[in-house]
Amino acid sequence: MNIKQIIYLSKVVERGSLSSAAKELYVTVQALSKAIADLERELGQSLFVRGSRGMQPTSFGTLFYQKAQSVIAGFEGLESFSLTYADVNGMPDCLRLALNTPAFPGNELVRENTAAFMKSQLGIDVTCDLATGEAGYEGLVDGTFDVLVTVGAFRHADVDCCPVGTVPAGVMMGSRHPLAAKDVVALDDLAPYPIARSSWFDRANDTIVESYRKREAHLNFVELALDDVAKFLGEGGLIFTTGIPALGRTSPLLTVRLLASEDAMAVPICVVCLKGRGAATFSVVEKLRSSGGLPFLK
Numbered sequence: 001m002n003i004k005q006i007i008y009l010s011k012v013v014e015r016g017s018l019s020s021a022a023k024e025l026y027v028t029v030q031a032l033s034k035a036i037a038d039l040e041r042e043l044g045q046s047l048f049v050r051g052s053r054g055m056q057p058t059s060f061g062t063l064f065y066q067k068a069q070s071v072i073a074g075f076e077g078l079e080s081f082s083l084t085y086a087d088v089n090g091m092p093d094c095l096r097l098a099l100n101t102p103a104f105p106g107n108e109l110v111r112e113n114t115a116a117f118m119k120s121q122l123g124i125d126v127t128c129d130l131a132t133g134e135a136g137y138e139g140l141v142d143g144t145f146d147v148l149v150t151v152g153a154f155r156h157a158d159v160d161c162c163p164v165g166t167v168p169a170g171v172m173m174g175s176r177h178p179l180a181a182k183d184v185v186a187l188d189d190l191a192p193y194p195i196a197r198s199s200w201f202d203r204a205n206d207t208i209v210e211s212y213r214k215r216e217a218h219l220n221f222v223e224l225a226l227d228d229v230a231k232f233l234g235e236g237g238l239i240f241t242t243g244i245p246a247l248g249r250t251s252p253l254l255t256v257r258l259l260a261s262e263d264a265m266a267v268p269i270c271v272v273c274l275k276g277r278g279a280a281t282f283s284v285v286e287k288l289r290s291s292g293g294l295p296f297l298k
Contacts, residue, residue: 100136152207170243
């Protein structure tokens, strides 16, 4: 039994004759008759009474037709879903993207450039918002966002997290910080200063802090509230982040320095979506990989 046979049966019931049904389905009467006969043979039941007045469904045929309507509706729903969410290349029609990062100076320009770049590379409409901390996951759940881009791995039972590349770890500081005079900084350079430990900042912060704690690096980690960031950096505090040059150019009051090679680590850039939406996301991931990544990583 297949969906074509079920659709053929339904159309014959509705039209009352093979010729009328065949005309609407754009098939021959012979092909339609054979499909119905094959279905009757497979079911072991007669579906129609054939007579001079056309094709009348048997009692079994009538019940079968009624049950078949939900199957046909489900199949048509799948077709509609496919057309809505994918073009000929398997890409979604549009992408509602969110950077799962804290608000940073100049983020509007970064998001605008990211959306424009991805639209040109993917060939679809793209919007790019900012979603700090748990707002990113909540946006996936309520349908506000299709995809998150995280700096650092996003670990949650309800999501698929697909790496699209890596960036080096870095340290954010005030532009007048003593370490801002260095081209790169070592872990030993960081030891005298407080370093923020804050899950709200971004996944990179969690990933880097966890890594250096496992290495038993002698660093002064402190908890930091979101409202206190500006004051914390102004007073000489540090925040682990990524060595993305664009972050250090977003404000004259901030700078980002890479870690020295002996202390360096790679932070994954990930595309994240809810489980069950992976097919469309994987298409995005593959297209991004082939295009060379995202503009805010350059």
